Amino acid sequence: MYLGGHAQINACGVCRLRGRCISKPIGLRQWVVHPFAQEKQDARSVYQGTGLGMSIVKSLVEQMGGAIEVDSEAGVGSKFVITIPFEIAAAPKPVKKTLSGVSYSIAGLHLLLVEDNDINAEIAKRLLIDRGAEVTVVHDGKQAVKIFADNVQGTFDVILMDIMMPVMDGLTASKKIRAMERPDAKTIPIIAMTANAFKEDAERCIIAGMNAHLAKPLEIDKIISAIHEDLI
Structure with missing residues (x-):
């Protein structure tokens, strides 16, 4: 029966648990890990439990490639040393700051939105205006x-150009x-704003003088x- 203690893990991956427990001084190393083993098993014992705790711990530790050691003295207590190998994680690589997750403002910018679909134009215009931009639509x-x-x-300040449009397409206009x-x-x-998302479509936009796709x-x-x- 475990009565209290503390655990420490050092840099080598060794976990040491020290505490007091009810123990059997003779043959403890073999006895303590046996299923259902208890020092006092008579009906008048005040200690409750099934005697499975240490056998479960031993099984789990061995499944992780570790070992358990026991040192016990009657009337003093027991010390358990559990050794489990851990891999040292590599140092994290520095993260390059990107635009992803960064909040920018377009408030005050005047955008020329070129979109032949009225619904698409209205949605894009509303979203841009809500962010503070001035928008002219053609x-x-x-x-x-x-x-x-x-x-x-x-x-x-910026032109947002659709590609597939009547009269004159976005590539020619650019x-x-x-x-x-x-x-x-x-x-x-x-x-460029387009449903054509292939690599060659993006390359044609760049060749036409556009900055992004x-x-x-x-x-x-x-x-x-x-x-x-x-704009940077």
């Missing part, structure tokens, strides 16, 4: 080229904007992260 690439050319330099003879035409971030359905946090990545 519905095809030709309108995007015209509104960009008709406004003074610095009017728009090329025309990049070809304009004005400084902001060369530097304004143009982010986002696959639909769009997630507002990914849009905001892409905006900040290209």
Whole structure:
């Protein structure tokens, strides 16, 4: 019967448990781990239990590749030393900080949203406005080229460009904007928004002069992260 004690684990993976218990001084090492073994087994014993505790501990320790040692003295108590091998974990690798999980703000930015689907345009506009952005919406690439050319330099901070659109697609519109003879035409971030999510689709967007490629359905946090990545 265990009456109390304490445990310590050192750097080598050795767990030492010391405490007082009712013990049998003769042949204890063999006796204590036997199932149902108790020092006092008569009906008048005040000690309760089934005598299974130490045999269960021994079985579990051995299953983990360890060993248990017992040192006992009648009237003084018993000391149990359990040794279990542990693997030392490798030092954690430094984590590179990324945009993931970082909160950015687009409050105050003026975004040109180019999207031919009215529902998609309305949803995206509402999400962006809710984050504090000013949003101008046009519905095809030709309108995007015209509104960009008709406004003074610095009017728009970012262009969010759909790819598959009537009249003029997003790739052609991006090329025309990049070809304009004005400084902001060369530097304004143009982010593709498209259902075409293959690697070759992203490569075509980059060749056309776009800065990033986002696959639909769009997630507002990914849009905001892409905006900040290209504005830095």
